[in-house]
Amino acid sequence: MAHIPVNHPARTLYRIFAALIGLYILIFGVVGVIQTWGEPLFDRGDTWVLGLRTNLAFALVSVVFGAIVLVGAAHRGNLGHFLNLGIGVVFMVTAIAMMAVLQTDANFLNFSMSTVIVSMIFGLLVLATGLYDKVGPAADAEAEQTYRQRAINNPEAGRRR
Template sequence: MPHFPINHPARPFYRVLSGLIGLYILIFGVWGTALTWGQPLFGRNGDWALGLRTNLAFSLVSIVFGAVLIVGASRRGNLGHYMNLTAGVVFLVTSILLMSVLQTDANFLNFSMSTVVVSMIFGLVLLGTGLYDKVGPHEDAEAERNRRYHPVAEIHRRR
């Protein structure tokens, strides 16, 4: 069983951070859709929005992802926890896969290296926020703290 911190004191900060990432992605998607409207869905033109290269397909996907992240950040339960963990993994995997095809015709989302770097940063931040924004009853949080500060755990930490 993983030991995710429950009711972490910095949880509101992590929710705001994931919400800001979602807002950036949403604005990027809307801006990119306005720029690329009428072009082919998977076009490879040189369109840039907010510092990232885009096409119509990437812009539309960004609108959906941004909205989903904002919804996850606005919920008080564990929905945001699971959404951030999933989104972090999706961003990391997508950026690595598309980095491997940057200079080929398989670059269907029209990524550039700056888009890869931003996607990796967003993925790492979302993964980190997902690790620390789990919610649970006070008893579960207390049990997690007791496990973390148990005398046996102290012995292992000193080694």
């Protein structure tokens, strides 16, 4: 059974990390759109923005995903929790897929290895935010804390079946 903490005390810190990542992605996308405007959408040129290689398609997608990550970080309810979980997985899957086609014509987002690494790190951080920013009633948080304490004190008694 999945274990996702409810009302974690560090959820504000995680949301700040997600907001910083979303802001970087949004700024990257906006600067990328400005620098690649007028080029073909899936150009395989040599345009670098904020340390990452890009084209117009990747810059436009970055604007959209940067805004979504910012919305997820700013939303205090469970919408942010689910957005961050989903976006984190999307970033990691995209990084792996683009790494698989890095040196081929299928690299339509013009990724470089540094872009793959940054996408993977951002995906892991946003996924971690999603894992720790679930919001629930105080009773659920208290029950979760009781379960954890019982599991620490007596590992056999705390095991769920």
